[in-house]
Amino acid sequence: MYRVAIVGRPNVGKSSLFNRIIGKRKAIVEDIPGVTRDRIVSTADWRGVTFEIVDTGGYIESDRDTFAPYIRKQIEKEIELSDAFILVVDGREGLTPADKEIARLLHRTDKPVYVAVNKIDNPDMEKSIYEFYELGFDKVFPVSSIQKYGVADLLDAVVQDIPEYEKKASEEKSKPEEKSEIIKVAIVGKPNAGKSSLLNAILGEERAVVSDIPGTTRDVIDTLFEWKGQKFLFLDTAGLRKKSKVDYGIEFFSVGRTLDAIKKADVIVHVIDAQQGATEQDTKIAHLIQKYTKPAVVVINKIDTVPPKSEVLNRIKNQVRERLYFIPYAPIVMTSAKNKKGIKQLLKEIIDVYNQSWKRVGTGQLNRAIKQVLSLRQPPSYHGKPLKIYYATQLEGKPPCFLLFVNYPEGFKDHFLKFLENNLRTVLGFEKAPIKLLLRGKENRQD
Template sequence: MAKPIVAIVGRPNVGKSTLFNRLAGKRIAIIEDTPGVTRDRIYCESEWLGHKFTLIDTGGIEPESEDIILQQMRKQAEIAIETSDVILFMVDGKEGLTPADTEVAEMLRKTRKPVVLVVNKVDNLNLEANAFEFYNLGIGDPVTISASSGLGLGDMLDEIIKHFKDEEDDDSQDAEIKVAIIGKPNAGKSSLLNRLSGEERSIVSDIPGTTRDAIDSYVIIGEDKFLFIDTAGIRRKSKVKEDVERYSVLRAIAAVERADVCLVMIDGTEGITEQDEKIAGLAHEAGKGVIIVVNKWDAVEKDDKTMNEFSKTIRNKLSFISYAPIAFISAKTGQKIPKMIELIKHVASQHALRIKTGVLNEVISEAVMMKQPPIEKGKALKIYYATQVSTKPPTFVFFVNDSEIVHFSYERYLENQLRQHFGLDGTPVRLIFRPKKED
């Protein structure tokens, strides 16, 4: 089930980024070295009382005209409304109620999205009374916090998770492969969806994507069912230059969270851009199956070396998803589409692959015999046993004598051994090392 998305909305200088960074905690440092959107620090994964959710910071989305505050607030609210499951509306407890706050509150009241009203900068009990005027916004009881000192965050998070939907018993949960088509504007996402759901296919239904203004298409191809999630229309109402990129990222986050497999679409006539790297980073960090789809291949002037050279460029620029297969297609002509469909099915099965503990440990033991772990801090790493704890993506826990001495290069070696023996094509692999005392 997709993690809920919580968006922080508020006018400038109310403390959105301070709250975001506090809730992100160490997780930001963990994902900082991954090529992708995380350089911009606009989203992170958070957890409270066992409830995991994706947190979006809309603070960086500002128009070129710095004095048009209401225009900025409208854009932030639009993005939050479209992409989130819960909206965290932050106001300034010291400055008090402003016309900009009232403007956004009016927009939020018209939506069906739950809103948690948070009054920030309430650093002591003397300021608690400042929260009362925000009842005038008409969007519920305000929760007082201090993002800088961490006061009141528990109560705020309690309010947020109240709005998360319980996991529903969904008979169709595994009935179809959920595929998100992500990529920068004009890469051909809608063209691919139209090709897949055309008259030659058996369309079960076309339904509006859940409040996210995407189009979900259920498609039957042969005996296989697919749910294709399209993020078309990324440029909608986007008049601000930097918004185009950030807006596409926010849309992609929502689509990626719901998917099993992500098709990262690249315009073959343009080559790989920084935005492609960022969007691919989303799928990788979310632990989804990934296929790199190079579209418009029919329009590329090529010889017998062109495909290999393009593939090398992809592997170089998208080295963090070296496990992802590459498909060269033309959504316009239908070239190589059937091959891509087979690839989607294969990656989905690899993403959900479960390996028996006995077989897994045989492979690990053999790998350790072939290459002993390096000595770290004067100590030799010992691996007692390993077990797979989850799928989507395949995640393995290794019980060792000291988790602090696991060298990155040896971790990569073990991952490569797993891939060599079990395939795991198109899916990230997570390795977790836990200390275990010797008997």
Template sequence: MAAKPIVAIVGRPNVGKSTFFNRLLGERAAIVQDEPGTTRDRLYGEVSWRGRTFTIVDTGGLETSVDSSSDEPDPIRRMVREQAEQAIREADLIVFMIDVKTGPTPSDYEIADLLRRTNKPTILAVNKADSPQREYEAVEFYSLGMGDPIPVSAYHGMGITPLLDRVVELLPPEEEEEEEETGPVVRIAIVGRPNVGKSRLLNAILGQERAIVSDVPGTTRDPVDTEIQWGDQRIVLIDTAGIRRRGKVESGIEQYSVFRTLRAIGRSDVVLLLIDAQEGLTAQDEHIAGYVLEEYKGLVLVVNKWDLVEKDENTANEYVAHLRERMPFVDWAPVRFISAKYSQGIPGLVETALKIARERERRITTAALNRLLRDAVAAHQPPSKPGKWLKFYYVTQADVKPPTFVFFVNDPKQVQFGYKRYLENRIREAYGFEGTPIRMYFRSRQET
């Protein structure tokens, strides 16, 4: 199960990186969903172009030694640089953005030297080339030794098509799914903030008197995966212990060191999101859960270090209620309390993940779904515009992993978010699907 390639936009401050990033997500290339009720981080987005889908990530301005006025760099600037360098290390391809108005600067030369040492494919994007004269001036940047400069104007949307064509050309080849000759594999990713116990959980799972089969190489910049046999089920554990704390650079989730989390989620079937029982839920935890939802992966909310919490008979229920209140967009995700340190709750956690993997492959017959739809509509009529009633014709399950349902109606635009949630809840009440997102499409009968 391959992760999407990652493209990082880097360059010194104020060259237009964020404008370019926003331009891509505002163009028809953007496939990022905008579902209400989801905690989202806008530092990355998914772009589809000419049949390839990749993750685009914005970074902070990369300040160099020539930008510093003292021998002691500002700690915030140093953190921004470290994060940008992390982005460069983790990316599959780099868009090096520069400003045509300034011409090549000493900082541009220093960044070019840094990028050359990575041996990563790099595209030189000369921004703010919004006139024929400035497009001509882009040739000056051949002196950076980074190949052919591509003149663009992120603000006006000029030059975006040839740049994206070049991105797709340089992306790594698409990975093909390996044939599972010895049975299906469930891939479980362990994710979360630093110091919540990810590595300890990995070790606790491996220590449950289960035979380790092998170490399985992941993608080139991922940690080594661990394959185990759990009863009669093969499992690949994807660890993300390398994620670093973001410090005080920006609010929200770690900005650029989140790459490994994105990769792990993309390659997984089920995600174990660890939450520190003592620290409680953080905005970063909510963002990671949002990533899981966007990728339509299975999810378990794992409250670790439960042994350190003073509790009575109501503590667990109150904790679950708090998580549901803060993250209603993943209210289908089970909550499990564990102590990785003392290996408490580990077998049950693994069994929960395997159950979710099975739920993601569940299929419901069209006849059963249409009985459910008929009863749901009869019990609660959908909101409709005056004079034009919203009619549901039928529903069918189109796919699994995730479970995907297609509803045929007379006017898809009339289906409101609240009614979608109502239908999803009716499906879950009847058929379970615990721990997995459900994808729902609403089409007119004329659509194919």
């Protein structure tokens, strides 16, 4: 059986990652360097692929530790026995001489090595991973064993290198993702923005606990609901608040569950308090929606608490749109959960957004649309040569993803791609859905 060894210096989170991968607490986890002395072997399963996972003792540089020579011997033995390695490093502490020493050992083999930069507890910390490329491995992943952040991406890379996986992967790709009859909806937003009240208004019953105390909802509540023949699965999540205001405990982990709900949902409902408008924290939540390319509806809730004048409501709506300019595709709905206003419009928008996220266009229509957009603005030159888009095609799945064959992929800068993306959404009828553009170089460039 394919064998993957987890290696690294003491106290970087190897055992926590091991437990996360196998799905149970088999390895001893303690915040004391060198707790895991022996190798622990278990069977793991990911994407239908089974493999052995090994938790090794922490690598210790100095012989002053009684167990150091023994642990080094165990790691060196695993280099012989294992087919691949996960090198765990501490993203908070940064790169250390011990990390470099272990990397030198692993470079003696041509087996795959995946660097797991652990303790990356939120997306803002991802930039700290770059120094670990100095170890000489190109597969570097930000992870948090505690919150499960990034572990899926790490395991995806591992199983892709397993020979038996290639056949399974091709079989899965031959079965295109199917549109579900149930729309999974994650309701997110700052604490006390009215998420639970909104869910109760939709359901017509007191299903979620409602309170004026921020953070009342600690977990994700799954609720099945049907409206006009359409089924919804609502995930009423705990509110996301600034990290500095989150205590390490129940609420800390609820943030992780909210992120999981965002990843799993088909549509995100981002609830904003009408009195406060879009705050800095709301922009961070919207950035998560953008990062995971999620279809979304922005809800300005509690409109019953502001003057019912059109100029007031328009001012609030314009402020929200300006602050959340990077998700322009998300329609805005104004609601009052208390008075049950705007609920039907919200449900209609969720359905429209979901359907657009599954929309497909023909290759001919897509390429005509690109030609139309380029007539408005040609791409800039790159090293004195004009950038060209030869043709494009839509890939399977959602959100809508378009593969563009170009002459110099590296020459297309973000500002031009954003211009192209925004105009394609309008021309192709994706006004309410995000789209992704992927660039691929064409071998025979027509310079």
